Amino acid sequence: MSTVTLTIGPKSYPVACADGEEAHIEALGAMIAEKYALLGSARAPTEAQNLLFAALFLADELAETRKGGTAPSAMPGAAGDEETAALRTELARLEAELAKARAAPAAPAPSPAPAPQGDLFGGPEAAEKIAERLEALAERAEASAAALEAFGANA
Template identity: 65%
Template structure:
């Protein structure tokens, strides 16, 4: 435990604080002393009243800063957030069904082209390996879209 001496107006105050907090407390004391000095000739006869007025100056500044901070934050519309979340859920459901359809198509032997004669391979029919690669790429693309939509849903509606 440490102590800090603050000079506010005509008086000196010794304040106990945690080790390492001395500079912070001195800075706060300087702010109070600055507000106390603003009282000038209109100081009250009692020191407690003067400190109260200095505290009121600081509280007024704090209230104004909070108002400015609240005004600068984007207002969240309760009507748009659920709508956005619903749209994202719908997109995810659609992507998941597309992914499932591609998986089923890849698993169905009828979906694979029949083995082509050797001559047809060079005339434009893709070999079975290329079809598998294409399906794998489609699955990966759909999975990436689903993950992106899920992340957007979580970001848009963290409490949903």
């Protein structure tokens, strides 16, 4: 069992989950926090009521999705189209991944004896595969950043 801490509004809540499910739970918590933020200055006197309203926002979106419709866009900041909803989901996933990476233990110290360059990467073929993966990761990061910038410009 693992525990993640979700921050929704002004409070943090520890939540137990199965090992390996931390990022998923954090992404779900980010969705709840997003709906909580929609309350703005219209917050209720108790946190339980505010969390209930956030849950109602999510339930309304789920009901619309199950009916085959789209999520309501009458709320300020609510997802009005599929692209915005997809960007918000991707943003929540990236935030959860970042939180998971920050919580991961530091990598062990390198061995004191330096290895030859070929041995370090497992030879030229392995080094080329690593370079290809790094390039793909960089392209993905750039695409995500561009999408987030576009989302920010449209928000």
